[in-house]
Amino acid sequence: MSRSVLVVGGAGYIGSHMVLALDEAGFDVTTFDNLSTGHRDAVLAGDFVHGDLADRDALGRLFARRRFDLVMHFAACAYVRESMEDPRKYYRNNVVGCLNLLDAMLDAGVRRLVFSSSCATYGVAREVPITEEHPQAPVNPYGFTKLAIERALSDYATAYEFHAVALRYFNAAGADARGRLSERHEPETHLIPLVLREAARVRDGGAPLDTRLEVFGTTLATPDGSCVRDFVHVEDICAAHLAALERLLTKPQGFEAYNVGTANPASVLDVIAAARRVTGEDVRYRAAPAKAGDPPSLVATSTRARETLGWAPRHESLDGIVASAWNAAPFRARHASDA
Template sequence: MAQRVLVTGGAGYIGSHACKVLKRAGFEPVTFDNLSTGWEQAVKFGPLARGDLMDRASIDAALETWKPVAVMHFAALSLVGESMRDPGTYWRVNVTGALNLLEATVAAGVKNFVFSSTCATYGDQDGVVLDEDTPQRPINAYGASKRAIEEMVANFGAAFGLNHTIFRYFNVAGADPEGEVGEQHDPETHLIPLMLDAVAGRRPALTVFGTDYPTRDGTCIRDYVHVMDLAQAHVLGLNRLLDGGPNRVFCLGTGRGFSVREVIEQSRAVTNREVPILFGDRRSGDAAALVCGSERAVRELGWEPELSTLPHMIADAWRWHRAPKFHE
């Protein structure tokens, strides 16, 4: 029988791709999701355990029923702008939900925990390639809540022997090349799917938020990682824990960033279509330039982000956006 992994947020964008890679690696992924932002149609690679991280009893029931060897935690509220307007909800849902999950995991005797964190914990630190030793100074409630969860995970490791791996990364893009799952949010806030929706005529125009940042062309710069490469890193981290490896934090990035204008130009090259654009003001909480390296992940996990080129990510995303998507 395949070893089971409980995947919180497995009906979402990154979680569903992680489930696919887990299945391909010989595990049975069990999606734990309340479907508030995820899609039941994305749960294709293992069973669905409907539940909510704010409901401890539902977590306990899932762990008792499925008896996983590990928990992989993706579920979270993750909109930077919203977190600036409503920080209380982000602290309540993200942190309390993670605390419930950690306590239930330990109580169930599950010893391995993989946490999907974020490079938003670093805040706005321009001009450097961020790594695992860079000081964390989040500038929005989303990043701050994730940093708090990282600390909780470490505390539970020290107190209860919970083996753990933590991943920090920036923008995730692309889609499963086979087209089984892809990126779809409601509302959509990510640059590449918004851009491709505008290209496809599903929305009138892409809004570029801020053109006066201290960057090479005035627009924000971000590091992008292909979602399948990201999922593969999580499975490598899980296997390392199961093999007795030590607790570790890993950054996942390419070490190079692309501006919003550069992403738009690459879209024109891939799709051979113009991108309709509107220009807006800066959004509160947005950093100017965020780029991270992944030397540790490459060295210690053997991670190879081979799909994480901008043309590949946009091409895979474009293929998904042109095909039928999930429906409510």
């Protein structure tokens, strides 16, 4: 009988790729999602249950109806800047919502979880690349909510024979190689889709100098003055989840945390240059002040995941990652008249 996995937040960007990856790996998949930022048409496999983590009764009914071997928890509010303007939304959804999920799991005797954590738990990097031992000192409420849940998972592991893997992703990017899924956030705040939207605007006749693309921070203490990030392909994130699942089902260890990144630093200006090469469009930008709560440099070392989970990223070229996002982007298609 195939193993059954509940994907909470499976209608979102990363979760929807995970649902497909689990289905293709032979798992029985159920998505639970309130569609606050996700899309029903992005859930391309398994069952879909429309529900909210705030609704404890709905969670109780879900776990009473089905037996899950493991839960993957992607559902969260995930905009750093919004978390600074409206922190209670973040503490309520990311912390209280997740604690509701953990209660439902414990009540149903389901004790294995893969949690979407974030490099935002590290705050401003003291050393780059960042290892899992780096102090966790978030600089925004979003990062604090992720850290709070990591702490809860560690305590639950000790007290309740609970087993959890927190995957601290760096910057998720790219899309399904077959173009079935893409990143569709509204509003979009992630760099690669924003740069590609600008490329599509220029392609459709917009003047390059009228650019809508803002680069926040151009005089930072980084090699080219713009923020440096570690872009990890969404399919590699899914592969890390499958490796974590395997460990939780075969060698559960209580609470463990792993970085999921490539160790390849890429600046915002590198991404813009990659987008120019991939799309052939004259993508320009406007310099804007650095954003509060936005660390200048976040690059991972994922040695622990490589050594313990046997995971390694397959997509290491920035151009390749940007190309996969471009190929799958909803605005990729030209107008029918100029196809």
